[in-house]
Amino acid sequence: xxxxxxxxxxxxxxxxxxxxxxxxxxxxxxxxxxxxxxxxxxxxxxxxxxxxxxxxxxxxxxxxxxxxxxxxxxxxxxxxxxxxxxxxxxxxxxxxxxxxxxxxxxxxxxxxxxxxxxxxxxxxxxxxxxxxxxxxxxxxxxxxxxxxxxxxxxxxxxxxxxxxxxxxxxxxxxxxxxxxxxxxxxxxxxxxxxxxxxxxxxxxxxxxxxxxxxxxxxxxxxxxxxxxxxxxxxxxxxxxxxxxxxxxxxxxxxxxxxxxxxxxxxxxxxxxxxxxxxxxxxxxxxxxxxxxxxxxxxxxxxxxxxxxxxxxxxxxxxxxxxxxxxxxxxxxxxxxxxxxxxxxxxxxxxxxxx
Numbered sequence: 001x002x003x004x005x006x007x008x009x010x011x012x013x014x015x016x017x018x019x020x021x022x023x024x025x026x027x028x029x030x031x032x033x034x035x036x037x038x039x040x041x042x043x044x045x046x047x048x049x050x051x052x053x054x055x056x057x058x059x060x061x062x063x064x065x066x067x068x069x070x071x072x073x074x075x076x077x078x079x080x081x082x083x084x085x086x087x088x089x090x091x092x093x094x095x096x097x098x099x100x101x102x103x104x105x106x107x108x109x110x111x112x113x114x115x116x117x118x119x120x121x122x123x124x125x126x127x128x129x130x131x132x133x134x135x136x137x138x139x140x141x142x143x144x145x146x147x148x149x150x151x152x153x154x155x156x157x158x159x160x161x162x163x164x165x166x167x168x169x170x171x172x173x174x175x176x177x178x179x180x181x182x183x184x185x186x187x188x189x190x191x192x193x194x195x196x197x198x199x200x201x202x203x204x205x206x207x208x209x210x211x212x213x214x215x216x217x218x219x220x221x222x223x224x225x226x227x228x229x230x231x232x233x234x235x236x237x238x239x240x241x242x243x244x245x246x247x248x249x250x251x252x253x254x255x256x257x258x259x260x261x262x263x264x265x266x267x268x269x270x271x272x273x274x275x276x277x278x279x280x281x282x283x284x285x286x287x288x289x290x291x292x293x294x295x296x297x298x299x300x301x302x303x304x305x306x307x308x309x310x311x312x313x314x315x316x317x318x319x320x321x322x323x324x325x326x327x328x329x330x331x332x333x334x335x336x337x338x339x340x341x342x343x344x345x346x347x348x349x350x351x352x353x354x
Contacts, residue, residue: 161183163184
């Protein structure tokens with residue numbers, strides 16, 4: 001099992017949903033970056049359980065205790081160790097389904113691979129693991145904003161209702177973390193309806209990365225879009241990704257899809273951004289734009305058909321505290337993984353003067 005992400009900048013995490021704590025180590029982070037505790041706290045607040053009326057009612061402070069790598073509020077360049085303690089576990093909620101495989105979860109595949117699993121909230125495969133990512137991503141954002149690189153994401157579709165008539169003017173307000181648009185109330189209504197029906201809905205998150213200099217990324221296996229895709233698909237519940245015009249671009253002609261260029265005031269300018277800011281795996285200086293598809297929360301309160309670990313047919317009704325949609329809380333995770341990916345590449349290619 002790999003618990004590490006990145007090359008030059010690495011994040012290694014540990015912990016389970018219902019264990020005593022989560023935590024990790026960020027290695028390769030630059031020195032002399034001031035730790036903005038208020039900013040980190042606000043990033044953690046967007047993801048933490050109980051942060052939105054559309055999410056789980058599990059309450060966690062998600063206060064991060066930094067163990068190393070920071071002195072007098074500044075990073076020292078050494079490994080940044082941290083811990084996030086779990087305070088609101090209710091493991092008894094899972095005792096009745098210990099031997100059952102929850103539909104839509106990793107229970108069956110985890111058992112098939114390892115022959116043992118932690119049934120309490122999914123253990124290591126729980127979405128709670130992403131708290132560590134958001135903290136590390138907040139650190140990455142602190143460095144990137146000093147370089148003029150800004151990352152923002154928002155919900156642009158929920159339960160099949162698309163956001164319409166909006167401008168990209170982050171930060172976006174809760175509870176949905178979506179841009180203000182004509183269908184915002186209908187989008188929120190889909191989540192509330194799913195909650196009332198003991199069901200769940202999925203959606204689409206769009207992410208913009210502004211200020212990335214041209215020339216970041218590689219043309220073959222380490223394409224920047226490939227690295228971002230890896231980062232996004234490592235997030236639990238993400239089942240698809242597209243850049244720029246994405247799948248819609250497959251329906252265009254080359255004359256419609258190509259981002260034509262002109263020189264304006266002595267600088268190259270793209271007349272469109274169908275490529276989403278990346279050409280041949282390398283950033284072109286435009287805003288990097290991509291969207292990820294997030295599936296409906298698999299934990300629902302309806303009775304479903306399943307099997308147990310003795311390979312007997314059964315049914316299951318999941319208790320506990322669950323999100324009718326995980327999409328709003330995933331927004332901060334998408335931003336965090338984007339920040340870690342961009343900073344990793346930025347540091348790796350710093351020798352090129354990027």
